[in-house]
Amino acid sequence: MQYGQVLDDKQLAPSALPPARGPLTNALFDLLTRAADRPRTVLPRIDEGDDDPLFGDDSALALYALYELHYRGFGAVDVTWEWQPDLLSWRRDLEQAVVRRLQDEVGPLPQQPQIPDALHALMDDADGPSLSGFLQERGTADQFREMAMHRSIYQLKEADPHTWTIPRLAGYPKAAAVEIQADEYGDGVARDMHQNLFGLTMTELGLDPSYHAYLPLVPGWTLASVNIVSLFSLHRRWLGAAVGHLALFEMTSVEPMGASAAALRRLGFGADARHFYSVHVVADAHHQHVAADKLAKGLVNQQPELAHDVLFGGAAVMALETEAARRMIELWERDRSSLLGDPALS
Ligand SMILES: [Fe+2]
Ligand SMILES: [Fe+2]
Known part of the structure; x- marks a missing residue:
């Protein structure tokens, strides 16, 4: 590739889901491979286990994949998962834990x-x-x-x-x-x-x-x-x-x-x-x-x-x-x- 060329459509296309890394991504990716119209979805509590919500390999990949549903998504994942309420509610729990950890990392700041x-x-x-x-x-x-x-x-x-x-x-x-x-x-x-x-x-x-x-x-x-x-x-x-x-x-x-x-x-x-x-x-x-x-x-x-x-x-x-x-x-x-x-x- 030289300056002037553009990545091809295959290179730009959504990817497959990556391999899972633990209980959160195992459950999430298992769900994402199904149709999004399931009446209720069951995902593990995000505070189970000892993975750090901010830096942990499993937690960070789970949140990354949830956000990716708003970008290009993943090849075989039903597009309607993007706004599926159970998934959003689970993401909110994960986000709250991430924000708490981030506030710890950053420390106090002037008001x-x-x-x-x-x-x-x-x-x-x-x-x-x-x-x-x-x-x-x-x-x-x-x-x-x-x-x-x-x-x-x-x-x-x-x-x-x-x-x-x-x-x-x-x-x-x-x-x-x-x-x-x-x-x-x-x-x-x-x-x-x-x-x-x-x-x-x-x-x-x-x-x-x-x-x-x-x-x-x-x-x-x-x-x-x-x-x-x-x-x-x-x-x-x-x-x-x-x-x-x-x-x-x-x-x-x-x-x-x-x-x-x-x-x-x-x-x-x-x-x-x-x-x-x-x-x-x-x-x-x-x-x-x-x-x-x-x-x-x-x-x-x-x-x-x-x-x-x-x-x-x-x-x-x-x-x-x-x-x-x-x-x-x-x-x-x-x-x-x-x-x-x-x-x-x-
Ligand atoms: Fe830039
Ligand atoms: Fe810039």
Whole structure:
């Protein structure tokens, strides 16, 4: 694949359900393979067992699959499961447990923060390890590939979660969100959609760019960061957090994207492999200001009571990205893979 080409329909199509990982996904996936018109469905209580609702492999995959019903869905799964009431009620229990865990991870935040200053302060205070910095300095090509397999879960649907916020916004912040999202979708040119550019990078790395190709290999702590953006964006109650999430995402992008491009150059990969990262260095130099000053601040100007949630959304990104980087680097330093299975066996 070269720059200019677009992932083919087979690569873009919904995937099969991944293998189950425990009691929650066993029961859920068993249900999803049936018709959705069953009168009552029985799913296990989500607090049974000792899986962590936020980072646990079983819980995070269950929530990821439930959210996927709102995106492309899964090939053989009846589309009407998307709004099946028993499933939604079970998801609500799981979401409540996830939010409690997320609040633990993030810790206390000021009730009436100044936005965007408080978002900038989050970035200034960050002291976690840098994954892109590690890759730039001393990562191997296989470690870069591994990072891309983790990221593929989000990047191959990049922008889609935040798009749910657009109909919930109005006026200036809505226009700011549309400005950012239009760029994310390549301004309507399929070749330039960031989702497609990540597929190009994956191809150049010798990886499979098909949607969900690596879902079976990705641990709960990676799925958690995709789950929280779906959670924030699908609930109007979490509109502030969804906006804070997008703002911090854009505000913290330029440096890691530049470091990733530098890592690829050091490892001998060409311009097509680096294109996704180079585009972000330029685009996010602008997006960071739109996101902080027009979107996040614009929303808080309209609805000051959302300031705390905006900061919470930003802090959640920081907490989960730091956790993922810490786990990945720690495993690599012990010469271990950060994936659930050996990719060669998949
Ligand atoms: Fe992007
Ligand atoms: Fe961006």
